[in-house]
Amino acid sequence: xxxxxxxxxxxxxxxxxxxxxxxxxxxNPSIIAKSGREFLPLIxxxxxxxxxxxxxxxxxxxxxxxxxxxxxxxxIADHVAVKVPxxxxxxxxxxxxxxxxTMVNVTLCFSAGQALLAAKAGAAFISPFVGRLDDISYQGLxxxxxxxxxxxxxxxxxxxxxxxxxxxxxxxxxxxxMGAHVMTSPPSVIRQLYxxxxxxxxxxxxxxxxxxSGQSIL
Numbered sequence: 090x091x092x093x094x095x096x097x098x099x100x101x102x103x104x105x106x107x108x109x110x111x112x113x114x115x116x117n118p119s120i121i122a123k124s125g126r127e128f129l130p131l132i133x134x135x136x137x138x139x140x141x142x143x144x145x146x147x148x149x150x151x152x153x154x155x156x157x158x159x160x161x162x163x164x165i166a167d168h169v170a171v172k173v174p175x176x177x178x179x180x181x182x183x184x185x186x187x188x189x190x191t192m193v194n195v196t197l198c199f200s201a202g203q204a205l206l207a208a209k210a211g212a213a214f215i216s217p218f219v220g221r222l223d224d225i226s227y228q229g230l231x232x233x234x235x236x237x238x239x240x241x242x243x244x245x246x247x248x249x250x251x252x253x254x255x256x257x258x259x260x261x262x263x264x265x266x267m268g269a270h271v272m273t274s275p276p277s278v279i280r281q282l283y284x285x286x287x288x289x290x291x292x293x294x295x296x297x298x299x300x301x302s303g304q305s306i307l
Contacts, residue, residue: 090265093142093251093273097124097131101276102138113141115216115253115273117172117196118148129165136166142213144194146172147182155182163191170194170213175203180210187211194251201235208240208248214271218254219264229254230263237267258282 091112094105097120105111114135121128132145145165147158159171159182170192173179183193187210194214195207199222207215217236219229233252240246249270255261258281261272 091271095273097121114139115144117146133165142170144170144172152178152181172196183210183212204236208246212248214249214251216251216253220254220256233264234267
């Protein structure tokens, strides 16, 4: 499973990238607004830190403006994935950009039918939102399972399932067990994967025994 981080915080991106576990970055208008930074220079800076896909989302909803914005975004760097909404106009833009060799991340997916449309439009990534489905008492992970099952039936589809709106480590683990290609989550959720009480307890025991031995490696 590829690990993307869902943030525009440069310090967080640099820190996670230094571990070697970061494969890409996703952003959206809300994340950009929260950063307080200018959009285009910020995306450019992220692409200079991360060599994998960096999702930059269009701000328009109509075809013509989305197409113009996409032209600006994809010129930032070759590994920018233009992010478009799962709407008729968004899929039209997706088809055109994909045919021209640009990665497209189709976002705000909430049904298997929508995911099927995105794959047919040539999306590089489909972003189903598991957490938001959980919020309305729908099992978000069931959607991941359905999409993966459909895509497996059609080997010609190259679309990768990018699990989004992740709220906790189990969303990551369960998606990985299903075979989801990518996950994107806030930095805090990625860091929760490190944590286990037995790891903490074991390390504390090792350190206590080492101190008692009176030895030093340095």
